[in-house]
């Protein structure tokens with residue numbers, strides 16, 4: 001059962017699509033405090049209770065013992081002491097003595113102290129007093145999740161080819177670079193469906209333009225790749241370059257479509273293109289306008305996009321850098337003591353993504369000027385909705401691949417997400433794994449991390465182990481940052497090991513696709529923590545390195561350097577299957593702890609008794625898969 005509690009006049013986030021009757025705070029079931037500018041509520045947790053949720057967020061599947069913040073953040077260091085990542089997914093589920101779900105539908109900052117200040121207490125604090133909170137009760141945790149998901153609407157389903165293997169890098173600078181990726185993958189016999197175009201495909205980083213020198217006759221180039229069975233996926237950034245004569249900027253400016261400052265002038269900040277203006281995605285008219293801009297690229301045959309920098313990420317604001325430069329100029333010739341030096345340094349270090357800048361932005365919501373901080377967590381979600389709404393109008397559902405960096409619940413209906421700038425760290429294999437069920441609870445089914453890791457240099461074994469987890473994630477994309485070691489599968493010795501792992505993905509695509517569609521249609525989860533399926537099993541309850549997948553199986557990737565296998569816990573008797581290329585090795589294992597060996601070119605999978613997984617023959621492209629061949 002879902003009960004909705006309303007306070008003040010909440011901004012309509014469009015997260016919930018079912019209608020519920022609002023109740024006042026009088027009957028709100030948690031202890032709470034309402035001040036002039038904050039609302040907080042508290043509940044206690046029994047020692048054995050588990051708190052799930054928060055979607056894309058740091059730390060474990062069980063969120064207890066840390067403090068999180070819903071505040072979409074462009075932060076490329078996903079260490080365990082962080083509180084926020086790029087998304088704001090305000091759903092938590094307390095499971096144990098009591099089962100209760102809470103969705104805080106409020107697009108400003110929310111702080112979740114889940115046993116950080118006091119181990120047995122959860123305190124949720126909203127930076128504002130206009131909100132809806134949905135409290136969901138049900139017999140089992142999975143019932144609560146399903147009911148919540150039914151309220152927020154069906155998850156986005158991408159085209160089938162989006163389940164193929166995808167290769168990205170910042171950047172494949174020109175057509176030759178892209179061609180060489182495809183050729184090398186083909187030569188190594190490694191399947192591939194998509195190649196990504198990072199910011200350098202654009203002319204001076206201007207959205208919806210092409211660098212013609214790098215990609216001459218882009219439309220026929222795209223068509224040629226498509227004949228080879230390859231989809232090119234360009235990036236779109238939130239900021240629009242301020243440049244006279246650039247159509248998107250000129251139009252946006254003339255129509256007043258950009259975010260403003262208090263004085264009514266456009267808010268301007270530097271991102272990749274230099275000084276940019278920022279479309280006011282909170283305004284439906286602007287969404288419609290910006291969404292239609294994607295047509296420039298779909299007209300050229302593009303059918304997939306990734307939306308970036310939409311927290312929004314700001315390197316500096318024009319006002320901020322001016323102040324900083326004045327400060328520096330005033331100090332010229334001075335003898336800088338420590339405090340003045342550090343103050344100056346902090347001024348420059350603090351230019352990016354500054355709170356002061358976010359506070360200076362205004363949106364037009366139904367004719368009212370609304371400060372950005374009140375709606376911060378909707379900005380990227382609404383950029384993505386702008387495109388999603390256009391795609392659906394123009395092409396119908398499920399034709400265009402799209403995923404976003406920033407997101408809020410509700411965007412799961414039009415798009416997927418990726419987990420942003422992770423590192424080529426062993427620990428990030430597990431971070432990736434832990435976010436999967438949490439994202440699923442919040443409606444985001446099409447998701448994945450940068451396989452092999454984005455920042456810093458990857459190693460061959462790390463990429464292989466990362467990919468062996470990625471075989472199961474709906475988005476299976478290898479991506480890495482500018483200046484880091486090349487990590488395409490063919491770059492390392494024995495590329496056939498990469499072929500073996502990626503072919504397993506293609507063998508599983510019919511199964512993974514069906515599992516995905518079923519989860520979307522039934523408001524279910526593709527990935528579940530073991531604790532949800534085996535709540536009475538004390539070992540399963542604490543397992544954070546394995547996941548249940550669909551109704552049939554369990555995954556347990558190897559996540560440690562130099563390990564030739566791992567310890568795995570079987571909550572019931574299962575068949576241990578090692579998949580490698582077309583090879584399948586099976587072993588029956590009993591419930592309990594086992595050490596299993598897994599070579600670098602093998603993908604481990606555990607199948608429940610009486611269940612079957614269909615496999616088809618691998619192919620170089622998803623379009624060449626014989627789906628009907630898939631048999632148990």
Ligand code: MIG
Nearest residue numbers: 170198199308405420421481
């Ligand atoms: O400031 O476009 O998360 O995937 O390669 C970095 C360059 C901007 C951040 C994205 C990343 C992408 C990169 N972008």
